[in-house]
Amino acid sequence: MARSDDVLVSFRAVDKSYDGEQYVVKDLDLDIRRGEFLTLLGPSGSGKTTCLMMLAGFEYPTHGEISLDGRVINRIPPHKREIGVVFQSYALFPHMTVWENVAYPLSIRRLDKAAIARRVDAALDMVRMNAYAQRRPAQLSGGQQQRIALARALIFDPPLVLMDEPLGALDKRLREHMQLEIKELHRRLNLTVVYVTHDQSEALTLSDRVAIFEGGRIQQIDEVRSLYETPSNRIVANFVGDSNQFCGVVTGGNGQVCEVALPDGTRIQGIADAPLPAGSPAYACIRPERIAVLDAAAPAANRIRARAMGLIYHGDHFRLQCTLGQEAGATCFIKVTLDDPCLRHFQPGQPVELGFDTPHVRIFP
Known part of the structure; x- marks a missing residue:
């Protein structure tokens, strides 16, 4: 069990139902450690994305509590949680340039123009996209758009970054390249990342720990090697590796x-x-x-x-x-x-x- 000062996010007895009868997340207890890369892995409908959406604030739990850095955030709206989010669809504003997209989170926080300029230039440099600052998203490849989405999610120094299948729309070679880039950003910036995927290879490549979801419950949460070598049940043995x-x-x-x-x-x-x-x-x-x-x-x-x-x-x-x-x-x-x-x-x-x-x-x- 992680020490309380090592825990950034805590789920306690969290349930989620959309209709009051069927629960897509059931009695979830989960601690997410500071600085770790945790992947939520499971088939479609297993509850992993719902878990991420509750943490982001786009869904609210039916029962239980979610805490971020010791503060219960159940009813705090998404824009007040200070959490970075990266989606599979990139969610870039098509009418804005790359520079304006990355600057947007700082603009709505009313930072002065000089501070915004410095931080946007640094963020674009971090993802090696300075040369594309004046282009619009439609002029970029999928991998380039994903880099911009990453820069925008990280520019305001969030304590937590959520990624919902961010590489799902990319081809195999580009996806593997972006996995390495995300892993390097996590290491270099000491980020806390919660990552959702159904791709077991991606989970094993990126993660410090992996939580296997099935039927709205965590079947096993462990370090990658332990999860593969000592699965706790048939569900885990089936889903992780062959x-x-x-x-x-x-x-x-x-x-x-x-x-x-x-x-x-x-x-x-x-x-x-x-x-x-x-x-x-x-x-x-x-x-x-x-x-x-x-x-x-x-x-x-x-x-x-x-x-x-x-x-x-x-x-x-x-x-x-x-x-x-x-x-x-x-x-x-x-x-x-x-x-x-x-x-x-x-x-x-x-x-x-x-x-x-x-x-x-x-x-x-």
Whole structure:
């Protein structure tokens, strides 16, 4: 738990309903630390954007309290919260020049002209857009418009910056470039950023911590590596990275180690966060890069018989698609290097043995 003086934003028992019956955010407790980059990640309708809109002031919570720097802001209008916001649509004024767009937040705060000029020039320099100061938004590319939106959100030195899928309209290469620019601005300016996306790769690239939303609740909030390596449930395992899932029945366990029997009798051992009763259905989840194709003599804590059905080329590796014997249509994917020995004599339909270690398997009810 973060110390109280480290917490900039706090949600306490926050609910949000638009119709009084269905809740899109339920009993949300969340602390956002000063200087951190927190990403709210989840599918459409999971509650992440509603959470951001309540923090920005564009929506109000049905129940509970939201605090910013120790002050409850539930009913404070957006323009009085002093929060920077960047949208996917950029939301630039088309009739204003780039310079005027960036200056706007200072103009409405009635700063003197000399101070505005200094700060606008510095903000445009920060995002490397000085040469475009007299252009209008329609004369800029998507990436350039997003830089202007960032400069406008940061120019009044807000304690908090909110970003709602700001890179969603950009192509892949430009999006990856802008991710690095945003990450560098966060580091250099020591910003506190809350970022909403449904792109897991983007979340893993940018974030100090990620909160996984589903069904209006946070399923897990953690640092990026912990979230990927030790998901707390199947929802998180499914949404963060790729995960193979083998369905079976619990046969026993010893401490955190749990054993699951698959329908064909194969037994898999993995790690369960809580004891699971024998006879209960369970899923054994494992990442594709943690599975190896074995030769007959190779040791492995867990072994599964399968058939190699196809290869998918990914540039720096292959994805090997396998079908499992225990269920009709059950498949799994294995990440293999370009020079993996298993590829030398690959034939679709050939039998293979797959192996993986117990600590890399997560068992969920």
